[in-house]
Amino acid sequence: MAAKCVGAVGAPAATALAVAALAVAGCGSAMRSHAGTGARPAAAAIPAALARESRPIGRGPAFAPPSRGPVLGACRPGLGRRAGVHVEVFAANEVVLVAAGIGARPPLARSAGRIAGARCFGELVTVEPTGVVLLRPGARTTVADLFRSWGQPLTVDRLASFSGRVRVYVGGRRRLGAAGAVPLTPHAEIVLEVGPYVPPHAAYHFPPGS
Secondary structure, three states: OOOOEEOOOOHHHHHHHHHHHHHOOOOOOOOOOOOOOOOOOOOOOOOHHHHHHOEEEOOOHHHOOOOOOOOOOOOEOOOOOOEEEEEEEEEOOEEOOOOOOOOEEOOOEEEOOEEEEOOEEOOEEOOOOOOEEEEOOOOOEEHHHHHHHHOOOEEOOEEOOEEOOOEEEEOOEEOOOOHHHOEEOOOOEEEEEEOOOOOOOOOOOOOOOO
16 A cells, blocks of 8 residues: 655654554654754655655644543553554645554553553554554444544544544545544544545555554
8 A cells, every 4th residue: 555644753653664664554654854863764665656645744733633632431451452443634735643642541651652551541542653543342433533532623624723624535435424423443544634635545554463
């Protein structure tokens, strides 16, 4: 599958970079050069056609909204068995990072940008800023639940701090109706956009075990 995101947010995305190297896919899975170093992400392994379709991770706090919502469902000490769904978010033709730590109750333990531990974990959880949302088996959750637990608004004309008509795609196809009503189903690829059109991915290469 194609990579949409280039650049990154600095040191906390080291784990996400590793995911990108394995999957060649996923928002938040590559890193912007560190300020003052002049270093750039390696691009030689990315086909030119995919590089032309990529979008940068937006700069500033609006493109990296923190997790500040409630934990949904029973909060349990361990993650346990989980299935992944991938959610990509674009605004103003750039990537909005889905925060790590959604659905995890502090205090949080972090390692290389990944949530390595928490007091407890809810029904849906993000442990790294790649857009992979981990669901408990049998969970019946929606995109609206994700944004609620993230603590970010989602309406027909609002996506986090961005205004405009919100579009949603599932498996690369446009889904009419409210974006929040889309169910989070295992191994789905869900893309939300506001602003210029970004060709949506049809699938995501999930790491083993998710």
